Amino acid sequence: MKDYSSKAVHVGIPRGHAEPLGIPIYPAAAYQFDELDIAADEFQQNSGYSYIRMQNMTNKALEERLSSLEGADATVVMASGQAATMAAFLSTCKAGDHIVASSAVFGGTAGLLNNVLPNLGITSTIVDNNPEAARAAMRENTRLLWVETVSNPNGDVADLKGWADLAHEHGALFCVDNTLAGVGYLCRPFEHGADMIMHSLTKWAGGHGSALAGCIMVKHGSNIDNIPVLQDLKAQYGDQALSRKVRSIGVHQLGMTLSPFNAFMIAQGLETLELRMLKECDNALQIARFLKDHPRVKSVNYSGLETSPFHALGQKYLKNGFGAVMSFEVEDPQRFFASLKMIRMVANLGDTRTLCIHPWTTTHGRLTEAGKQAAGVTPYLIRMTVGVESLQDIIADLEGAL
Ligand SMILES: *Cc1c(COP(=O)(O)O)cnc(C)c1O
Numbered sequence: 001m002k003d004y005s006s007k008a009v010h011v012g013i014p015r016g017h018a019e020p021l022g023i024p025i026y027p028a029a030a031y032q033f034d035e036l037d038i039a040a041d042e043f044q045q046n047s048g049y050s051y052i053r054m055q056n057m058t059n060k061a062l063e064e065r066l067s068s069l070e071g072a073d074a075t076v077v078m079a080s081g082q083a084a085t086m087a088a089f090l091s092t093c094k095a096g097d098h099i100v101a102s103s104a105v106f107g108g109t110a111g112l113l114n115n116v117l118p119n120l121g122i123t124s125t126i127v128d129n130n131p132e133a134a135r136a137a138m139r140e141n142t143r144l145l146w147v148e149t150v151s152n153p154n155g156d157v158a159d160l161k162g163w164a165d166l167a168h169e170h171g172a173l174f175c176v177d178n179t180l181a182g183v184g185y186l187c188r189p190f191e192h193g194a195d196m197i198m199h200s201l202t203k204w205a206g207g208h209g210s211a212l213a214g215c216i217m218v219k220h221g222s223n224i225d226n227i228p229v230l231q232d233l234k235a236q237y238g239d240q241a242l243s244r245k246v247r248s249i250g251v252h253q254l255g256m257t258l259s260p261f262n263a264f265m266i267a268q269g270l271e272t273l274e275l276r277m278l279k280e281c282d283n284a285l286q287i288a289r290f291l292k293d294h295p296r297v298k299s300v301n302y303s304g305l306e307t308s309p310f311h312a313l314g315q316k317y318l319k320n321g322f323g324a325v326m327s328f329e330v331e332d333p334q335r336f337f338a339s340l341k342m343i344r345m346v347a348n349l350g351d352t353r354t355l356c357i358h359p360w361t362t363t364h365g366r367l368t369e370a371g372k373q374a375a376g377v378t379p380y381l382i383r384m385t386v387g388v389e390s391l392q393d394i395i396a397d398l399e400g401a402l
Pocket of ligand 1: 081
């Protein structure tokens, strides 16, 4: 199987007589050993099945499916996107190390960088969303660069190759939060130099908005000579040290393991990701054009519009569409939300339903005014994640609310 659509529905499902045609849910907390040597080896290597926190058959099937869709060598699923982000930070940095991140990152990511990591002695610099701004922030102890392929709320597209080159020039690693690009469907950051990819699987991977999950993906072969926290595992595992570290920190030690029930839910969602994204991207482009021409809309942010400052980067890095997220400014957000009939006010992304939110007072409400400005959030801004409903119904609802 070469193609996305085939892998999405086949990888992870066992083959053979009387095997189930689906991914079974294994809730068992532990696995049996039949020989003492095997048990001892398992506890030394932590490579197979012993206890649910370490590995689980449902989670493993999901990891295989995710790796095949994103072109990863290893995937570690975790209980949430936040858990995965924290595991990525702690797998590459220790006290005294430094991270450079784009200002166009998810609020929870900024929260970890600003409020949690400093207590562990890990510092960070948040810069404008371009590699030149990042270059000025690089230090000798910078170990990790972090961006989002497509950012929220404004759908800015990152210059992935530029960030990757900068990281590698300095012996640092480059991690991309690829959530808004939908598990390798719109963009495959490993092809542009990423060393690690993070996903909130709660969003497009699931699609149903009914299961919390996240993952870190790794491509083996990254240069990790300059990453102190990886040196012990490098001696033992060579270029698999990074993926080993992510699994060790994320699930073995911190226990941020994904529930097998949620793993099943995400695996089901992946089977229709392509179909959902196709419709959502198609809807989104038509809606962005409708909003751009609407007299009551002050501005629209969507890289699919030729007038967008991110159009060229979108064309370079995004295939199959420009994504399902956009933002726009209205005259009176209060009245806009009060007048919506079908579209719901919800903070999630990547749902099958079209959802709108007011970032100024909700998702970005805790930021300072300067922080909101840096994230491109104004009091008039509406963020929208476009769903799979009919284009006519979505536009009629927006028209009425405007
Ligand atoms: C939702 C989200 C996260 C956090 O993921 P959770 O699954 O909610 O913990 C991280 N990054 C992006 C871009 C997100 O949309």
